[in-house]
Amino acid sequence: MIQVKNLSVHYPDTKVKALTNISLSLEKGDFVCVLGKSGAGKSTFIRCLNGLQKPTSGEIYFDGNDIAAHSEEKLRKVRREAGMIFQHFSLVPRLSVMQNVLTGMFGYRSSFKNLIGWFTTEEIVFAKKVIADVGLSEMTYRKVEQLSGGQKQRVGIARALAQQPKVLLGDEPVASLDPGTSNHIFTLLTEMHERLDLLTIINVHDIELAKRYASRILALKDGKLIFDGPPGNFTDEMYQETYTAQPHPSYFDAGI
Numbered sequence: 313m314i315q316v317k318n319l320s321v322h323y324p325d326t327k328v329k330a331l332t333n334i335s336l337s338l339e340k341g342d343f344v345c346v347l348g349k350s351g352a353g354k355s356t357f358i359r360c361l362n363g364l365q366k367p368t369s370g371e372i373y374f375d376g377n378d379i380a381a382h383s384e385e386k387l388r389k390v391r392r393e394a395g396m397i398f399q400h401f402s403l404v405p406r407l408s409v410m411q412n413v414l415t416g417m418f419g420y421r422s423s424f425k426n427l428i429g430w431f432t433t434e435e436i437v438f439a440k441k442v443i444a445d446v447g448l449s450e451m452t453y454r455k456v457e458q459l460s461g462g463q464k465q466r467v468g469i470a471r472a473l474a475q476q477p478k479v480l481l482g483d484e485p486v487a488s489l490d491p492g493t494s495n496h497i498f499t500l501l502t503e504m505h506e507r508l509d510l511l512t513i514i515n516v517h518d519i520e521l522a523k524r525y526a527s528r529i530l531a532l533k534d535g536k537l538i539f540d541g542p543p544g545n546f547t548d549e550m551y552q553e554t555y556t557a558q559p560h561p562s563y564f565d566a567g568i
C-alpha cells in the first residue's frame with residue numbers, strides 16, 4: 313500500500329539529517345509501531361507518509377502513485393485517505409464532539425459547504441456512528457474542552473475515522489495520557505484497525521505498548537532504520553541499541 317524508497321529528509325535551517333535512506337513497504341493489515349528516542353526522526357517519517365513533509369530525496373508511493381510528484385489536489389486525496397491522530401489532539405476545544413468529528417469529512421466536501429458548515433443527514437448519521445464506535449455517544453454534543461485527555465483522544469480517533477481512511481497515522485497519540493488510558497486507546501485503535509482493515513502506523517515511546525499491540529516494529533536511530541520486524545524479534549539488545557544515548561551526529565554537522 314505504501315512503498316518508501318531511499319527516503320531522506322535534511323532540514324536546511326538546522327542542517328539536521330532527520331531521515332537517511334529509508335526503504336520499506338507497508339501493507340494493509342500491518343499494525344506498525346515506530347520506536348526511537350527523541351529526535352530519532354519518528355515525526356518526520358509519519359509526516360512524510362501523508363505528504364506534510366517533502367523528502368529531500370527518495371520516493372514514497374501511496375497505492376502506486378509517487379506522493380512527491382503529486383499536485384496539491386492529488387495530495388489532498390492522499391491526506392484524506394490517511395487519517396491522523398496527534399499527541400495534543402489538535403481538536404477545537406470550544407466546539408462539540410460532533411462538530412469536531414464532522415471536520416474529518418472536510419476533505420470530501422466543497423470549500424463552500426465547509427465554510428457555511430452545512431452537513432447532510434447522511435453525514436450526521438455517519439458522524440454519530442463513528443462517535444458511537446469510540447464509545448462517546450453520551451457526549452456527542454458536549455464541548456471538547458469539558459472532556460478528559462483519554463476522551464479527547466477518542467474524539468481525535470473518531471475524527472480520523474470520519475475521513476474513511478485507508479491508513480491511520482498516529483504521532484505519539486498516547487504520550488500525554490496515563491498508562492491505563494493509553495492501553496484503552498491502543499485497544500480501541502486495534503479494534504478499529506481490524507474492523508476497517510486498515511494500515512496503522514503509530515509513533516510511540518512506550519516499548520511495552522509497542523510489544524503488546526504491534527504486528528510490526530520499526531526502530532529509528534539518528535534517522536536510520538535499524539530494525540524492521542515482528543515484536544518477538546525486538547530483543548533487549550535491540551532495545552539498548554535503539555535507546556543508547558549518543559549525541560545525534562548531525563548536531564556536529566550543524567555545529568551545535
Ligand SMILES: Nc1ncnc2c1ncn2[C@@H]1O[C@H](COP(=O)(O)OP(=O)(O)OP(=O)(O)O)[C@@H](O)[C@H]1O
Pocket residue numbers: 323325326328329330348349350351352353354355356357560
Ligand atoms: N521543522 C524542522 N526544522 C528543522 N529541524 C527539524 C524540524 N523538525 C524536526 N527537526 C529535527 O529533526 C530531527 C528529527 O525530529 P523528529 O521530530 O522527526 O524526531 P522524533 O523522533 O519525532 O522526536 P520526538 O520523539 O522528540 O518527537 C531532530 O533533530 C529535530 O530537531
